[in-house]
Amino acid sequence: MNMEAENVVSLANVSKTFRDFWLRPTVAAVDSLSLAVRRGEVFGLLGPNGSGKSTTIKMILGLLSPSVGEVRLFGLSPRSVAARRRLGYLPELSFLHPFLTAAETIGYYAGLCGLTRREASRRTRELLAMVGLESVAKRPVGEFSKGMARRVALASALVGRPELLVLDEPTSGLDPISTKEVKTLVKALAQGGMTVLTTSHLLADAEDICDRVMILNHGKAVAEGEVSSLGTSLEEFFLAKVGSVQDFALAPFLR
Amino acid sequence: MRAFLGIFQLELKALSRSRSLLMLAAASAAWMFVVPRLVVGDGTAEGMREVCLGYGLGGVLALVTVSMLAAATGSLARERAEKRLQLTMVRPVRYFAIVAAKIAALSSAGAAVLALACALAPFCAGSASNHRRCVHVLRPLMPSPREEAKAMYAEYMKLPDTPDAVKKARPSTVLRLLATRAWDRYDTVRTNAVAAWRFPAAAVRGVRSGEVSTRLKFSNTYNARQDVAGELRLGELSAAVSNLTQAVLVFPLADRGGEAGEEGVLSFRNLGKDALMLRPRRDVELLIPADSFFWNLLRSWIEMAATLTLVVAFGLFLSASLGRPVALFTAIVFLLVSEMSPSVVEQYPDEFGATLSDRIGLMVARTVAEVSHPISSMNPLERLSRDECVEPREVAHAVAVNAFALPVFLALLAAFILPRKQEN
Numbered sequence: 001m002n003m004e005a006e007n008v009v010s011l012a013n014v015s016k017t018f019r020d021f022w023l024r025p026t027v028a029a030v031d032s033l034s035l036a037v038r039r040g041e042v043f044g045l046l047g048p049n050g051s052g053k054s055t056t057i058k059m060i061l062g063l064l065s066p067s068v069g070e071v072r073l074f075g076l077s078p079r080s081v082a083a084r085r086r087l088g089y090l091p092e093l094s095f096l097h098p099f100l101t102a103a104e105t106i107g108y109y110a111g112l113c114g115l116t117r118r119e120a121s122r123r124t125r126e127l128l129a130m131v132g133l134e135s136v137a138k139r140p141v142g143e144f145s146k147g148m149a150r151r152v153a154l155a156s157a158l159v160g161r162p163e164l165l166v167l168d169e170p171t172s173g174l175d176p177i178s179t180k181e182v183k184t185l186v187k188a189l190a191q192g193g194m195t196v197l198t199t200s201h202l203l204a205d206a207e208d209i210c211d212r213v214m215i216l217n218h219g220k221a222v223a224e225g226e227v228s229s230l231g232t233s234l235e236e237f238f239l240a241k242v243g244s245v246q247d248f249a250l251a252p253f254l255r
Numbered sequence: 256m257r258a259f260l261g262i263f264q265l266e267l268k269a270l271s272r273s274r275s276l277l278m279l280a281a282a283s284a285a286w287m288f289v290v291p292r293l294v295v296g297d298g299t300a301e302g303m304r305e306v307c308l309g310y311g312l313g314g315v316l317a318l319v320t321v322s323m324l325a326a327a328t329g330s331l332a333r334e335r336a337e338k339r340l341q342l343t344m345v346r347p348v349r350y351f352a353i354v355a356a357k358i359a360a361l362s363s364a365g366a367a368v369l370a371l372a373c374a375l376a377p378f379c380a381g382s383a384s385n386h387r388r389c390v391h392v393l394r395p396l397m398p399s400p401r402e403e404a405k406a407m408y409a410e411y412m413k414l415p416d417t418p419d420a421v422k423k424a425r426p427s428t429v430l431r432l433l434a435t436r437a438w439d440r441y442d443t444v445r446t447n448a449v450a451a452w453r454f455p456a457a458a459v460r461g462v463r464s465g466e467v468s469t470r471l472k473f474s475n476t477y478n479a480r481q482d483v484a485g486e487l488r489l490g491e492l493s494a495a496v497s498n499l500t501q502a503v504l505v506f507p508l509a510d511r512g513g514e515a516g517e518e519g520v521l522s523f524r525n526l527g528k529d530a531l532m533l534r535p536r537r538d539v540e541l542l543i544p545a546d547s548f549f550w551n552l553l554r555s556w557i558e559m560a561a562t563l564t565l566v567v568a569f570g571l572f573l574s575a576s577l578g579r580p581v582a583l584f585t586a587i588v589f590l591l592v593s594e595m596s597p598s599v600v601e602q603y604p605d606e607f608g609a610t611l612s613d614r615i616g617l618m619v620a621r622t623v624a625e626v627s628h629p630i631s632s633m634n635p636l637e638r639l640s641r642d643e644c645v646e647p648r649e650v651a652h653a654v655a656v657n658a659f660a661l662p663v664f665l666a667l668l669a670a671f672i673l674p675r676k677q678e679n
Contacts, residue, residue: 018678061345063677079674085347095338097265099272111261112346160347 007072008164008195009037009060014069016055016219029055031219032069037164042186042196044210044227046203046238052219053199054092057168060197061089073164085113088162092169094153098142102133102152105141106159113160120159127155130185147178154182158189165189167198171205183209203235258348259356266360270326279322280368283315287375290314307380308640315372316559316636320566320590323365327570328586330357331669332579335676344677350670354571358662361567366560373556377548389551389644390468393459393541395452395521400536403440404433420607432605441532444485444525452535454489456519462543464492464510469521471496472503472538473531484527489541490518505542545644554645555635561650561658566590568662575669575676593627596620 016030030052037043045053058064059071062078076083096105103124110120128134131151136144141152150173157165170186171179186209190196200206206213207227214224215238223237270276291307331354334340343353398406408430411417421429444450459467469487483504485496492508521541525531533539545551569589573582599620603609609617635645 058341058677061341062674063341063344065674065678081347081349084345087345089342089345091338091342093338095342097269097339099269100265104268108261108265109342109346112258112343112348114257114347116257156342 006039007036008039008074009035009043009197010072011035011056011059011066012070012072014056014059014066014071016052016059016064017067029219030059030066033216033219033221034069035214035221035224037195037197039163039195040190040193041211042190042198042209044206044213045197045199045216046206046213047216049201050218051216053216054168055219056216057166057197057199061087061166085160086163088157088160088165090154090157090165090167090170092172094146094149096141096149096152096156099140101138101140102128102144102148103137105152106155109156110159115160123159127158130158131155146173147175150174150178150182154185162194164195164197167196169199169201171200171202179205203233203238207233207235258346259352259359262343262348262353262356263360263363266330266357267364270361270364275322275326276364276368279319280371283318283368283372284375286314286318287311287372287379291379304380305640308376309636311379312372312376312555312639313636315369319365319368320563321587323361323563323567324570324586324590325583327357327361327567328574328582329579330361331571331574331673332577332582336579340673341677344673350673351666353673354575354666354669355663357571358564358568358666361571362560362564362658365563365567366556369556369559369563373552376552387548387642389545389548389639389642390542391458391545391644391646392470392638393454393543395454395535395539397452397535400434400437401430403437404430407433407437418607424607428605432607435605438536439534440536441534443530443532444523445530446525446528449522449524450533451517451520451522452539453520454541458543459489459519459541462492465507466544467492468505468507468542469494470503470505470540470542471523471533473533482527482529483531484525485531486524486526487521488524489521496523548642551639551642551645554647554650555639557650558635558645558653561653561656565657565661568665572665572669572672575672589623589627592620592623596624596627600624 012034014030014033015028017025018027018029020026033052033056045056047053055064059066060073060078062073062084065079071078073083074086078084097108100108106124106127107120110123115123124137125134128137131154133148133151133155136148141149144152154170157167165186167186170182174182183205186196186198190209190211196209198206198210210227212224212226215222267276287307291303291311294306294310331340334343344350397403408426411433412422412429421432442450467489469489473483483496487494487496487506487508489508491510493510494506494508496504496506521539523533570582570586573586576582577585596619599617603613603617638645
């Protein structure tokens with residue numbers, strides 16, 4: 001089997017160092033990272049804050065270029081239009097245009113994906129129904145709650161029928177019911193053949209939806225494996241690899 | 256194309272739903288009606304018309320330019336700061352299309368407000384405006400001042416009177432000085448002498464008696480006003496020149512018989528007591544009837560819209576490269592300096608004898624004047640208010656350069672910068 005062709009995302013010895021105005025290195029966010037996301041799997045990128053998850057995601061999306069190493073998306077440069085045509089992205093915060101309605105927002109991203117007016121209209125209706133926002137389709141998203149805005153953002157990510165869906169903290173800020181709905185949706189999409197790359201702080205969520213995970217710490221991969229073959233809970237595995245929980249000095253605040 | 260249209264519509268929706276466009280249109284309409292009535296004219300209908308067109312449309316042009324510049328400098332920078340831009344950039348859309356669609360949207364919005372002001376202009380300037388005709392302004396066919404400067408250079412440097420500082424200066428500095436002199440060079444017409452200037456024969460061929468006029472701006476070494484007498488002749492047409500004032504004089508040329516002059520050559524025989532001085536590049540013009548005020552207004556609008564497109568493209572280029580406040584500040588400073596620098600360069604054509612700081616200031620002013628020449632050289636409103644034709648050739652140049660070539664270049668630069676700016 002041609003593994004290269006099966007890999008939707010591949011990073012080979014990728015490092016990313018941020019520099020200041022004078023090009024002096026300030027932060028080494030990712031260090032010699034190699035990973036491969038296979039077609040059809042749900043891959044979780046886990047790690048504590050500042051571990052390099054977002055930087056890695058941005059390099060995969062083509063928003064950042066690696067200082068060293070190579071990132072390939074469908075075997076192409078992430079900045080190529082052909083690679084971006086097969087990609088859907090849900091950021092950690094929804095970042096929607098507040099003056100657009102829900103239908104206009106999804107229609108706008110449908111236009112960016114090259115859908116015709118008729119296709120865009122049909123796809124918008126489908127997605128609004130899927131995320132349960134048909135009744136508020138004509139309301140400006142600026143008036144939406146965080147959960148509703150998140151659903152619009154998710155629908156926008158799916159509008160171009162992507163082969164790879166990149167989710168940055170998909171359940172961030174959602175109530176338990178919405179969280180469950182998102183997880184169910186991700187599982188359904190994966191069963192339909194979509195490849196999903198997700199980051200999460202919530203290990204229980206990752207455990208529920210991911211086939212395989214990689215744990216990052218200080219920009220390096222500290223562990224990688226199938227969730228089903230861990231032999232322990234993901235939380236225990238995570239703490240074992242990343243370190244113990246910080247003991248906060250609470251005493252002064254409890255007097 | 257769908258992506259381009261999507262971004263174009265989004266930008267227009269942002270302007271209209273924030274009511275910015277409505278406010279701008281309302282302010283422009285109010286300006287067109289109110290401001291000309293607040294400004295005191297010279298009491299004549301002609302003066303009032305100049306105030307309406309110059310201050311009215313000029314004010315709206317300034318308002319729209321600054322507003323669209325502010326919108327352009329904020330557009331990409333704000334979307335980047337609010338992280339909306341990355342959602343567009345991960346879609347299958349070329350970065351160039353993102354910038355180009357925003358340029359098209361903002362310049363279309365600005366052009367629409369300018370069109371509204373232009374539509375109101377005939378009402379504000381008086382209904383007589385609609386029936387007026389504009390004129391082509393022709394100047395003598397001569398080598399350009401720069402060409403004349405090149406021809407003079409070697410001889411000038413050998414002259415014993417040429418100052419040592421000039422002889423030691425760089426050729427480009429001396430050529431600039433000579434070009435300025437060539438632009439202002441006088442022809443002296445002594446009593447009973449004839450001065451002649453060639454005009455494009457095709458442009459003056461077939462003009463009928465009474466249709467063509469000559470505009471002259473006389474001066475001499477001693478007086479600002481003097482008795483001028485003489486005869487003008489263009490082909491078979493002629494005019495007697497007799498006036499006691501020294502202001503700008505317009506003489507209609509008519510068929511009065513007599514010996515026909517050479518085709519396309521305007522001659523002036525000085526029959527007065529004193530020698531007269533004329534700067535052929537500035538003081539001698541032929542006025543030939545063109546089309547109506549309406550068409551001239553339309554051409555002025557196209558030229559203003561083209562210039563606005565360039566301003567918007569510049570704003571978006573800055574927005575792609577810098578944060579919003581810095582981009583806006585840079586754009587406003589550049590706009591102000593570009594407005595001032597041509598007059599600085601005109602007043603101080605050379606830096607001989609200047610201090611180092613003055614030389615640096617002049618160098619900056621000259622560089623900005625050259626860079627901003629496409630914007631500063633386009634001012635159709637002055638000609639519109641004087642009923643001088645905004646030439647179609649010039650409008651075509653404005654569209655090709657200001658509305659197309661330079662914005663495309665700036666959009667390509669912005670598209671190159673966009674992904675690199677995400678690195679910060």
